[in-house]
């Protein structure tokens with residue numbers, strides 16, 4: 937999710953995280969290691985159960 941910056945995001949626990957970028961990508965999948973900001977982890981392919989069986 938792209939939003940215009942700068943932004944302040946209040947995360948769970950009440951901490952406020954700030955970004956001064958002109959455009960900020962917010963993570964909507966919760967896989968980001970930089971949560972609440974997107975680090976493109978959403979692009980990583982998830983192996984299906986069937987693929988695990990096929991090796």
Ligand code: FES
Nearest residue numbers: 963964974977978
């Ligand atoms: S939307 Fe979660 S890592 Fe990109």
